[in-house]
Amino acid sequence: MSDLQAGAKSSKKSTKSAPPDLRYLVLAWVCPGLGHIAMGDVRRGLILLVTITGLFLSGLMIGGMGVLDFKLNRAWFFGQMFNGPAVVLAVVRSKTMMSQPNSQPGSNAYLGTPAYPNAYEPSFGRPNEIGILYTALAGLLNLFIFYDVLDRSAQRNTAKARKVAG
Amino acid sequence: MTPILALMSLTCAWRPFLDPLPIDRYWLWLLLPMVLAIAVVYKAVKIPNPGLAVMTVQSLKLAGQIFAVLAGAAAVLLFLTEIVGL
Numbered sequence: 001m002s003d004l005q006a007g008a009k010s011s012k013k014s015t016k017s018a019p020p021d022l023r024y025l026v027l028a029w030v031c032p033g034l035g036h037i038a039m040g041d042v043r044r045g046l047i048l049l050v051t052i053t054g055l056f057l058s059g060l061m062i063g064g065m066g067v068l069d070f071k072l073n074r075a076w077f078f079g080q081m082f083n084g085p086a087v088v089l090a091v092v093r094s095k096t097m098m099s100q101p102n103s104q105p106g107s108n109a110y111l112g113t114p115a116y117p118n119a120y121e122p123s124f125g126r127p128n129e130i131g132i133l134y135t136a137l138a139g140l141l142n143l144f145i146f147y148d149v150l151d152r153s154a155q156r157n158t159a160k161a162r163k164v165a166g
Numbered sequence: 167m168t169p170i171l172a173l174m175s176l177t178c179a180w181r182p183f184l185d186p187l188p189i190d191r192y193w194l195w196l197l198l199p200m201v202l203a204i205a206v207v208y209k210a211v212k213i214p215n216p217g218l219a220v221m222t223v224q225s226l227k228l229a230g231q232i233f234a235v236l237a238g239a240a241a242v243l244l245f246l247t248e249i250v251g252l
Contacts, residue, residue, distance in 0.1 A: 047210040047221065055203045062196070064186040123186030126193040131186065137200060141207045148211045 018157035020150040028149045030084045032056075032142045035149040039156065048145055056083055056138035063131015065093045065120040066112075071105040079136035082143045086135060093120070197236070205229035 028035030033049030036042075059067060068090040070077040080086040094101055097119035103109035112118030123131060180187070189196065205228035210216050213224060246252045 044210055044216055047216060048207060051203050051206045051210070055200070058199065060183050062187050062189060064184055066186070120184040121181075121186060126190045127186035127188070130189060130193055130196050134196075134200060137204070141204065144207065144211065 017154050018161045020153040024149045024153050025146055028145050032145060039152060052138050052141050055134055059131045059134025062134065063123045063127050065097060066122045067128060067131035067135055068093055073132055076132045076136045080139045082139035086139060201232045202229045205232060
């Protein structure tokens with residue numbers, strides 16, 4: 001192999017991107033923006049934390065705990081689950097706050113009508129729609145943050161590897 | 167009952183995060199904070215150094231664009247369903 005070929009090969013190797021650090025992804029799932037804060041990007045992380053958590057809490061305040069329902073609103077929960085607290089609260093709601101947790105989803109016993117009172121009030125109509133929309137959107141925006149945190153982490157690791165390689 | 171007393175009785179009975187809010191009459195206004203949140207998150211990711219002044223201007227601009235597109239789509243759908251009668 002000539003020196004030129006060896007040089008080209010080594011420069012190709014050095015420009016190869018390093019894998020991202022998955023710890024930041026887990027932190028971003030546990031609390032939106034925490035991955036950025038842990039990476040040292042505090043300002044960006046705080047903006048994301050306040051905005052996404054604010055949107056999630058607003059949805060929860062508008063629709064009540066009933067909006068986090070993985071049995072009744074399965075498709076919406078797919079969006080909500082990208083927010084770690086949503087999954088925890090959904091499990092807490094189904095395990096501890098329902099009088100009849102094993103009843104058929106959508107039935108009176110499941111929804112918590114006065115005959116079967118749950119610890120929370122069920123929401124219907126617009127409050128339910130807006131609450132679900134806000135919480136699902138907060139989850140999907142956090143999915144966008146996952147990609148960003150992985151990309152920034154990979155860039156950081158690549159820069160570090162290049163520095164070490166000289 | 168005075169309006170203040172009525173409001174007090176409502177807020178005392180309402181349990182945050184457990185009871186839904188009665189928003190049926192003004193639910194459409196709740197699109198505004200949602201659009202603003204989308205714009206802020208997008209700009210926070212895209213702007214290299216997100217300062218307060220730059221973020222505010224850029225987010226408001228994007229939120230305005232999203233809202234204009236939403237309003238346009240609503241107007242087209244209103245025209246198609248109410249006037250054309252599809």
